[in-house]
Amino acid sequence: MTGHHPQTRAVHPPVIAPDGSRPLTVPIYQGHLFTFDAADDLAAAFAGPDQAFFYARMGNPTVRSLERAVTEMEGGAGALATASGMGAINAVLMGLLRSGDHVIAQTALYGGTYALLQNLAERWGVEVTFVPGDDPAEVHGALRPTTRLLYLETIANPTTHVTDLPAFTAAVRGTDVLTVVDNTFAPLLCKPLDHGVDVVVHSATKYFSGHGDIIGGVAVFADPSVHHRVWKHALELGPTADAFAAWLTVRGLATMPMRVARQSESALDLARRLAAHPSVARVHYPDLPDHPQHEVARRLLPDGAGGVLAFELAGGREAGRVFSETVELISLGPSLGNVASLVMHPASTSHRQMDAATLAAAGIGEGTVRLSVGLEHPDDLWADIEQALRKAT
Ligand SMILES: *Cc1c(COP(=O)(O)O)cnc(C)c1O
Numbered sequence: 001m002t003g004h005h006p007q008t009r010a011v012h013p014p015v016i017a018p019d020g021s022r023p024l025t026v027p028i029y030q031g032h033l034f035t036f037d038a039a040d041d042l043a044a045a046f047a048g049p050d051q052a053f054f055y056a057r058m059g060n061p062t063v064r065s066l067e068r069a070v071t072e073m074e075g076g077a078g079a080l081a082t083a084s085g086m087g088a089i090n091a092v093l094m095g096l097l098r099s100g101d102h103v104i105a106q107t108a109l110y111g112g113t114y115a116l117l118q119n120l121a122e123r124w125g126v127e128v129t130f131v132p133g134d135d136p137a138e139v140h141g142a143l144r145p146t147t148r149l150l151y152l153e154t155i156a157n158p159t160t161h162v163t164d165l166p167a168f169t170a171a172v173r174g175t176d177v178l179t180v181v182d183n184t185f186a187p188l189l190c191k192p193l194d195h196g197v198d199v200v201v202h203s204a205t206k207y208f209s210g211h212g213d214i215i216g217g218v219a220v221f222a223d224p225s226v227h228h229r230v231w232k233h234a235l236e237l238g239p240t241a242d243a244f245a246a247w248l249t250v251r252g253l254a255t256m257p258m259r260v261a262r263q264s265e266s267a268l269d270l271a272r273r274l275a276a277h278p279s280v281a282r283v284h285y286p287d288l289p290d291h292p293q294h295e296v297a298r299r300l301l302p303d304g305a306g307g308v309l310a311f312e313l314a315g316g317r318e319a320g321r322v323f324s325e326t327v328e329l330i331s332l333g334p335s336l337g338n339v340a341s342l343v344m345h346p347a348s349t350s351h352r353q354m355d356a357a358t359l360a361a362a363g364i365g366e367g368t369v370r371l372s373v374g375l376e377h378p379d380d381l382w383a384d385i386e387q388a389l390r391k392a393t
Pocket of ligand 1: 216
């Protein structure tokens with residue numbers, strides 16, 4: 001299937017089937033153990049992530065179908081599916097780092113990843129330097145002999161900051177620094193491995209599933225030996241994906257090309273309408289010409305910038321809270337990539353401990369609202385947004 005377009009491949013996933021059968025869709029293998037006639041065959045199964053199935057913490061046919069589908073999608077050499085996005089990020093960071101290693105990471109990171117890096121620094125002796133992610137020269141300045149990993153996000157939350165992945169991977173070319181990219185916000189829109197990235201991580205909870213019915217994650221590797229190192233650590237860590245969640249994720253992947261394309265279209269439409277509204281001070285969406293990384297986005301995300309946008313309400317913190325509580329069709333909740341539209345006001349929820357200055361340092365305004373655009377008709381979404389803007393102003 002590798003010669004076909006992503007939307008074709010998405011509905012013909014690699015199916016691991018019982019001998020001699022050809023199921024059209026991926027079956028659920030709800031068993032934890034596979035038995036053997038010969039001890040040597042069982043021993044050989046321990047050798048790596050592509051060997052025979054023996055114990056489902058190390059591999060399961062449904063989970064492997066998901067891993068193969070995502071490997072094809074990202075153009076990798078192999079993948080590890082996990083119980084959550086954080087499970088994938090933990091498996092990768094803990095599998096590849098040891099005490100004394102140095103990590104360069106961009107400042108605008110998913111909250112859980114930021115907390116994990118702080119934890120690795122405080123308790124495990126990993127050193128971390130945060131850089132803004134605007135200029136690859138930041139990486140040249142931060143590199144040390146002990147630097148092992150560069151950690152980036154394609155599109156960051158909630159500012160929709162876009163990182164120039166080819167420029168940043170070029171900054172560590174010729175070193176043994178591995179680049180890891182969280183591509184959760186831009187599945188299919190960007191293929192980080194094509195830009196020299198070594199490991200891609202996804203929260204499958206978001207666009208992959210798309211239907212709000214699972215928690216899951218996947219890490220995809222360019223190099224089989226890096227895959228093997230992380231797989232080996234994951235056996236000990238235990239963030240294994242469940243077969244049923246993997247099955248729902250594969251099902252979600254079938255429609256993801258259509259969903260992401262439509263969500264990107266609707267998000268751009270709403271971003272333009274918001275930008276023209278008098279109660280809105282600023283809109284953050286990579287496909288708007290005034291976005292700080294618009295040029296990078298045109299290169300890196302030529303088919304669309306995804307379903308997430310953010311905007312600043314002129315009325316500040318109170319206006320943001322009222323808006324997020326007043327939308328009716330759109331739900332208030334901390335997720336994204338769903339078929340149903342979702343809204344978040346960081347200053348009154350996830351970031352409520354922060355004052356205006358601390359928020360500003362993270363690139364977030366007191367009136368910043370994040371919108372994850374779903375598959376509703378954009379006119380219906382706009383009607384809901386307009387009535388909430390009226391009440392919030
Ligand atoms: C949600 C999310 C995660 C964490 O994924 P879970 O599936 O919730 O563990 C990581 N990175 C990004 C960008 C996310 O949006």
